[in-house]
Amino acid sequence: MKAKGKKALRYRLVQKQFGLCFWCGRPLRSATLDHVVPKSKGGTLGQGNAVAACLQCNAEKGDRSAEEFVRAKLAAFRDFLQSEGFSMVRRG
Ligand SMILES: [Zn+2]
DSSP states (O other): OOHHHHHHHHHHHHHHTTTBOTTTOOBOSSEEEEESSOGGGTOOSSTTSEEEEEHHHHHHHTTOOHHHHHHHHHHHHHHHHHHTTOTTSOOO
16 A cells, blocks of 8 residues: 555544544544554555554554453453452452
8 A cells, every 4th residue: 555545544443433442442642544454464455444543552462453452451350459449440
C-alpha cells in the first residue's frame, strides 16, 4: 500500500474509533496502523484488517493474533483487580 493510502486509512480509522486506541481505549496522541491478523500470519494492512492503535499497544501486540493479545490484556486487568483486592473478581 502507498504511503498516502496508509495515511488516509489511518485518518479514517482514528475518526471511526473516536480518536481512541482500538486495544486499550486510551486517547491516541500518535496513532499507528496496526494489523488485526499479524503480518507474520498472512494479514495485510487493508480495510478489515487494520485498526488505529497507540504506539504502546502496537509494540505490545507484536505478531500475536487479536485474540491472544486481548486475552493477555484481560489477564493483566484481572491480576490488577485482584492485587487491588476487588471482591467482584473471583479466584480460580
Ligand atoms: Zn493502546
